Amino acid sequence: MRQVYVTSAEGQTGKSTIALGVLRTLSRQVGRVGVFRPVARSTSERDYVLEWLLANQTADLSYDEAVGVSYDEVHADTDAALGRIIERYRRIAGRCDAVVIVGSDYTDVGAPTELSFNARIAANLGAPVLLVVSGRVGHRSEHERLGGVAARSTEQVRQLAVLAIDELRQEHASLLGVVVNRADPEALAEIHRTVRASVNPAASARPGALGDAPERPVWVLPEDPVLVAPTVASVLEAVEGELVFGDAELLEREVLDVVVAGMSMENVLTRLIDGAVVVVPGDRTETLLAVLATYEAGTFPSVSAIVLNGGFTLSEPITRLIAGMAPALPIIATRFGTFETTVRINGARTRMGADSPRKTERAITLFDRNVNHIELLDALDVEPSPVVTPLMFEYRLLERARAVRKHIVLPEGDDDRILRAASTVLERDIAQLTILGDEQAVRGRATALGLDLAAAAVLSPTDPELRDRFGAEYHEIRKNKGMTLERALDTVTDVSYFGTMMVHLGLADGMVSGATHTTAHTIRPAFEVIKTKPGVSVVSSVFLMALADRVLVYGDCAVIPDPSETELADIAISSAATAAQFGIEPRVAMLSYSTGDSGSGADVEKVRAATALVHERAPELLVEGPLQYDAAADVVVAAAKLPGSKVAGHATVFIFPDLNTGNNTYKAVQRSSGAVAIGPVLQGLNKPVNDLSRGALVDDIVNTIAITAIQAQTSPVE
Numbered sequence: 001m002r003q004v005y006v007t008s009a010e011g012q013t014g015k016s017t018i019a020l021g022v023l024r025t026l027s028r029q030v031g032r033v034g035v036f037r038p039v040a041r042s043t044s045e046r047d048y049v050l051e052w053l054l055a056n057q058t059a060d061l062s063y064d065e066a067v068g069v070s071y072d073e074v075h076a077d078t079d080a081a082l083g084r085i086i087e088r089y090r091r092i093a094g095r096c097d098a099v100v101i102v103g104s105d106y107t108d109v110g111a112p113t114e115l116s117f118n119a120r121i122a123a124n125l126g127a128p129v130l131l132v133v134s135g136r137v138g139h140r141s142e143h144e145r146l147g148g149v150a151a152r153s154t155e156q157v158r159q160l161a162v163l164a165i166d167e168l169r170q171e172h173a174s175l176l177g178v179v180v181n182r183a184d185p186e187a188l189a190e191i192h193r194t195v196r197a198s199v200n201p202a203a204s205a206r207p208g209a210l211g212d213a214p215e216r217p218v219w220v221l222p223e224d225p226v227l228v229a230p231t232v233a234s235v236l237e238a239v240e241g242e243l244v245f246g247d248a249e250l251l252e253r254e255v256l257d258v259v260v261a262g263m264s265m266e267n268v269l270t271r272l273i274d275g276a277v278v279v280v281p282g283d284r285t286e287t288l289l290a291v292l293a294t295y296e297a298g299t300f301p302s303v304s305a306i307v308l309n310g311g312f313t314l315s316e317p318i319t320r321l322i323a324g325m326a327p328a329l330p331i332i333a334t335r336f337g338t339f340e341t342t343v344r345i346n347g348a349r350t351r352m353g354a355d356s357p358r359k360t361e362r363a364i365t366l367f368d369r370n371v372n373h374i375e376l377l378d379a380l381d382v383e384p385s386p387v388v389t390p391l392m393f394e395y396r397l398l399e400r401a402r403a404v405r406k407h408i409v410l411p412e413g414d415d416d417r418i419l420r421a422a423s424t425v426l427e428r429d430i431a432q433l434t435i436l437g438d439e440q441a442v443r444g445r446a447t448a449l450g451l452d453l454a455a456a457a458v459l460s461p462t463d464p465e466l467r468d469r470f471g472a473e474y475h476e477i478r479k480n481k482g483m484t485l486e487r488a489l490d491t492v493t494d495v496s497y498f499g500t501m502m503v504h505l506g507l508a509d510g511m512v513s514g515a516t517h518t519t520a521h522t523i524r525p526a527f528e529v530i531k532t533k534p535g536v537s538v539v540s541s542v543f544l545m546a547l548a549d550r551v552l553v554y555g556d557c558a559v560i561p562d563p564s565e566t567e568l569a570d571i572a573i574s575s576a577a578t579a580a581q582f583g584i585e586p587r588v589a590m591l592s593y594s595t596g597d598s599g600s601g602a603d604v605e606k607v608r609a610a611t612a613l614v615h616e617r618a619p620e621l622l623v624e625g626p627l628q629y630d631a632a633a634d635v636v637v638a639a640a641k642l643p644g645s646k647v648a649g650h651a652t653v654f655i656f657p658d659l660n661t662g663n664n665t666y667k668a669v670q671r672s673s674g675a676v677a678i679g680p681v682l683q684g685l686n687k688p689v690n691d692l693s694r695g696a697l698v699d700d701i702v703n704t705i706a707i708t709a710i711q712a713q714t715s716p717v718e
Contacts, residue, residue: 007103021367034059119171135183246330282312413437589632590625
């Protein structure tokens with residue numbers, strides 16, 4: 001069992017984001033990674049940092065199990081508290097392959113005493129310390145601009161690291177490495193070189209000749225304004241306000257500055273800043289309307305929200321006018337005066353938590369870009385696990401997609417989930433993207449949501465040049481079916497057809513749609529235009545079922561209601577190829593209500609005939625059928641029902657006899673076992689097009705884009 005103690009010498013270091021990065025890195029390599037918090041930050045409410053990290057664990061630890069003691073217990077009797085921490089840690093350690101231990105947050109005890117106590121805990125738990133040092137000076141004062149914390153000099157960072165390491169050494173804690181977080185982006189290399197030399201003086205004096213003293217790695221992460229910025233929701237809470245107008249979805253946008261609109265309207269407009277909250281006295285309605293107009297026009301910086309201060313009630317005509325405008329921009333009313341409102345906004349809480357998915361994603365990306373995972377895992381002496389958890393599989397998907405970035409088109413640019421997923425895909429370099437929709441509307445909504453889609457192309461499906469090109473091509477393809485050029489020109493402006501034509505003509509490598517459209521609407525154009533691969537008679541689908549310790553392939557669960565024996569053989573061969581494409585060794589079970597020769601009937605005979613066809617068409621495949629599910633999945637049952645089979649008991653690809661069986665089975669397994677169902681993944685097309693569930697979450701969309709990109713990597717190039 002591996003363990004690491006993440007701690008710091010002061011508060012406001014961003015230690016929790018480093019702990020998350022370590023947690024995710026370990027979870028990609030080993031099966032059960034837990035979290036332990038020796039000293040909870042609060043006794044009056046649940047520790048939101050711990051809840052956030054537990055939401056990302058792969059071990060099954062409850063909140064209460066993951067807490068050691070409270071600050072009160074530390075004050076009452078330090079030695080007893082330490083004993084209690086050790087006892088509680090030992091209870092959970094045996095249930096984990098690795099544990100990330102997260103030090104206290106400097107909300108109570110003075111810095112030297114608190115670091116010393118964390119070092120004692122680490123030494124007694126036998127956990128090496130990953131020390132987090134801040135590249136910023138202290139806490140933000142109430143009168144400083146949001147995020148306006150001064151950067152430390154390189155020498156100040158070095159001195160702080162050296163003093164903290166000495167404190168760890170005095171308590172006999174071992175140092176794993178140092179992370180300088182929130183560093184000056186212009187001085188990353190200098191900070192790394194200086195701190196590394198101080199942490200590893202022998203390496204500095206005699207490079208490559210450390211003897212028995214291994215070099216401690218040092219990583220430096222730059223300050224990210226978005227991670228330290230409060231959200232509009234935090235501002236709403238800080239000013240004890242009420243959301244009187246606007247889209248609640250935009251409350252999660254970050255607040256990067258404050259503009260006090262205490263001057264004339266013309267002067268206010270020239271002082272607007274992207275991401276700022278604008279504080280407007282509640283009786284200055286002309287200023288309020290002017291700021292709203294700039295937001296709707298899109299020709300001025302895009303602000304995050306308006307706060308109406310002073311406790312004034314808007315008049316009925318003004319209320320009616322604003323209601324008619326139906327603004328998306330959040331408008332918050334507060335009773336406080338201008339000074340108090342501004343102070344409260346500047347003091348709004350910046351927090352990382354389970355309710356901030358965008359910050360979570362950004363924190364993971366920042367960590368991944370600046371911390372060498374191999375170096376970290378080597379320092380922890382972590383070996384790869386033979387099991388494959390859902391998080392491991394997801395990570396491998398993203399890595400595969402990132403290796404050869406493909407171009408994916410997303411037709412549904414009017415859906416916030418698509419925009420959020422696109423932002424994640426771009427931030428993590430998973431694929432190149434084109435989003436369909438009105439460019440001003442798409443980019444305006446993305447900005448309002450606080451998303452960066454600058455790297456994506458946005459294309460209108462009514463673009464005249466492409467409409468003419470696509471219409472002519474679609475007419476040529478479908479003219480034998482009675483398609484006229486006029487109808488073709490009209491048809492290709494539909495987003496599904498437009499996206500499909502982009503894939504067909506090589507302007508994109510694949511398409512992902514279905515968040516707001518039916519399956520038929522998404523895949524019908526692909527049937528008509530892209531068509532099936534040579535030797536494949538049907539388009540079918542699979543779900544990649546990520547269980548607790550392995551990934552299975554289920555097909556067909558979404559497309560063909562009652563496949564014939566020939567179609568069933570096609571589904572099996574295509575599903576085996578899909579499994580291999582995603583690193584799953586295909587062992588194909590053709591499922592039925594009977595195993596081997598034990599049963600008869602039309603349905604069993606169909607499966608038996610389909611199995612024979614698979615043997616004939618793909619003799620290299622390991623395939624067995626008919627098989628009952630338990631005989632396919634369970635070694636003990638297989639030994640009794642079909643001894644000697646290379647597939648029974650070891651199947652990785654499960655082919656269902658019909659859609660009714662497949663769809664119900666995948667949902668039953670998903671709900672009863674907690675498996676992650678990724679899909680449906682369409683197979684059999686010449687080029688990849690994939691359908692989303694209309695209830696798809698942002699993570700589902702990201703995974704589907706990655707899957708489509710991987711499929712495109714092996715699609716034939718025309």
